[in-house]
Amino acid sequence: MVKIVKDVVCPFCGCLCDDLEIMVEDGHIVGTRNACRIGHAKFMHFEGAVRYTEPLIREDKKEDFKKTDYDTAIEEAARLLVDSKLPLLYGFSSISCEAQREGILLGEDIGAIVDNTATV
Amino acid sequence: MGRYSVFARGFFRERGRRDRTVVVVDPRETTTTKLADLHLQIEPNKDYELISALRAVLNGHELNGDRIAGIPVDTIYEVVETCKKAQFGELFFGMGVTMSRGKHRIIDNAINLIIDLNAYTKFGLMPMRGHYNVNGFNQVLSWLTGYPYAVDFSRGYPRYNPGETSTIDLLVRGEVDVMMNIAADPGAHFPQKAIEHIAKIPVISVEPHQTPTTELSNIVIPTAFTGVEVSGVAYRMDGVPLELKKVVEPPEGVLPDEEVFKIMRKKIEEML
Structure with a gap:
């Protein structure tokens, strides 16, 4: 069943078009109406980009990232900021x-x- | 394009595009110049000169020469007449104006052009915003500190002095020693000298995607998409606040930006 969410404000550019309709099926976005190409891409995650869902950390920028949890990542970030x-x-x-x-x-x-x- | 730009049918502009006049100033031909009524193909870095010419004509002076800033003087007279006859005009400007030769002095001149035009009709000017909530940040920061951006808290109170307290200048001079980057990609957009400094210092990215900036980071804290997976308020570029909707759930365990900052503030409080 495709559910349509109406009057959605577009979070892409400063125009904030507020007449978007977003089609949702099983908790996933399957389509948009009234959005321009870049707005559509934001909802559909078309960018071909890699999305992170877990925090990453590394001591040296030449090393590879290691996965970590939010508590550790935020704690280390806080420490860097406090020591700065x-x-x-x-x-x-x-x-x-x-x-x-x-x-x-x-x-x-x-x-x-x-x-x-x-x-x- | 249909919602707010030249095609929208409004209370005073029933016929949409046909009730509007579009003048585009751009050194190049673009999709936008193609739909314009008038394209002023300006020579690069001549923005200040063009605005001065428009103001001169508006104030009853005659222009010397055939072309100014690469534009035939007849066209300049025509634009001034069009603007004077408008019921309500708006000058939208982008980084081509703020970053070409003259920088903020061009805006200064443009503001004066708008003041001059208001002797004839209602006219305003508005910066075009790239990200959806650039204006929101300027609003929130002004509300908290009195200044719109580039605020320095290092003395315990807010100071604002663009050129001294602005990001690119601080990076180019190598003054900052840690950078936390929030939902932006300086690694892709900043000048080379600024990026060289970013590469040298510890960088924290609060960012959902892999970007050139996360490649330069030590810590990446992913967050949910506001307006897709989290609700919240954003300011439209004309200063109207709107509520963004949550359409779907974020991936399991991914926190919103607000939550990340709240936890971080608590941890900082314990360390200080």
């Missing part, structure tokens, strides 16, 4: 405002530079 003299938090443009708020407050906690893609 001047950390930089960059990006933030493809996440929700709620998440942006947490990220900015995190930056304040550690005395970081906080910047997004509008800087480019």
Whole structure:
């Protein structure tokens, strides 16, 4: 059974088109309506990209990644940020405002530079 | 294209595209220039010059020469007339303006052009946004600190001085010693000198995909897609906040960005 989710806001570009219809079958997205090509690709995961579903870690950038759990990855990330003299938090443009708020407050906690893609 | 761009049929523009005039300024021919009513094929880096010419004409001066910024002067007169006659105009600008010769001074001139145009009609200007929530970040950061981006918390209070506290400048000068990259791909888009510094320092990526940046990272923390697998608020590029929907479940065990930052803040609090 294909279920249609109506009035979906497109999370691709700054236009935020809000008239998308997304077809869902067995918990998977099978099609879109009213989306442009890039919006469609975001929902369908067409990019040919590799998606990570587990955190990865490595000491040396020349080594291969090792799989790890969220707790270890976040703990190590926190340690790197706390030990840093001047950390930089960059990006933030493809996440929700709620998440942006947490990220900015995190930056304040550690005395970081906080910047997004509008800087480019 | 159908929802917001030139084809949309609105309350004041019942006939959609036919009720609108599109002027495109671009040195190249593109799909967009093909659907424009008027294409100003400007010479690269002559944006400031073109805006100055438009302002001169608008303020009643005559242009000297046949072409300005590569555009015939007759076309410039025509554009000014078109803009003056509009009921409601909008100048949309992208990185071609902000990053070509003159940088923010071009925007300064463009703002003055809009001020001049408002003596005749309603006219505005708006930056085009790439990612869906660029504006949201500028809104949230302004709300928390008073500044839209490039905020430095290192002195314990927010400071804002683009050129000094902006990402690319900090990377090129090699001043930062750890980078946490959140749902962006500087490894693919930054200048070479900035990437060289990213390669030298520890990098954390909060990012669902394999990208050139994750290849330069020490830690990759994958997250769920907001607007597909998690709900949340985003700001449209004209400043209207909209609720993004959750359409499907994220892969098992994958956390949303907000949750990752909350856990990280707790851990940081314990370490400090």
